[in-house]
Amino acid sequence: METHLKVTVIKKFSPEDVFGPDHGITYNGEPLGPCGHQVGEEYIVDHHLNKPEGLCGRAWQDLYTTLMVYYFGGDYELLFTVKEGEWSRIEKALEETGAMATQVGKVTQETKNILIRDGVANKLENRGFEHFR
Numbered sequence: 001m002e003t004h005l006k007v008t009v010i011k012k013f014s015p016e017d018v019f020g021p022d023h024g025i026t027y028n029g030e031p032l033g034p035c036g037h038q039v040g041e042e043y044i045v046d047h048h049l050n051k052p053e054g055l056c057g058r059a060w061q062d063l064y065t066t067l068m069v070y071y072f073g074g075d076y077e078l079l080f081t082v083k084e085g086e087w088s089r090i091e092k093a094l095e096e097t098g099a100m101a102t103q104v105g106k107v108t109q110e111t112k113n114i115l116i117r118d119g120v121a122n123k124l125e126n127r128g129f130e131h132f133r
Helices: 015-019 057-072 087-097
Strands: 005-008 042-045 114-117 120-123
Touching: 005 057
Parallel strands: none
Antiparallel strands: 005 042, 114 120
């Protein structure tokens, strides 16, 4: 059986939208903006290793890990964020599907990264993120 996956652009984000103005993410030393896609564009993934023609490489990088979960199955842990006040929607979806999720942190308006372990707060250095490292 051959399976295809349709990817639809529903919203565009810049690194500033996601990580704030001091994110430190660049490409070849230049600021990194959003891909040039337009909302409503659709792409078909016909094989888990093939980036659809016209899909931005950064968008493909972001989707690829999730696609591997769907393709290979298994016991994976995914990290995701939920808007404040929306956790009840996640709980409903978990109940309906029999899946599980655990809250592990909180996103705040402040631009600092803190790990709180056993009641002790430790500041985390912002080093950006490198895919496939």
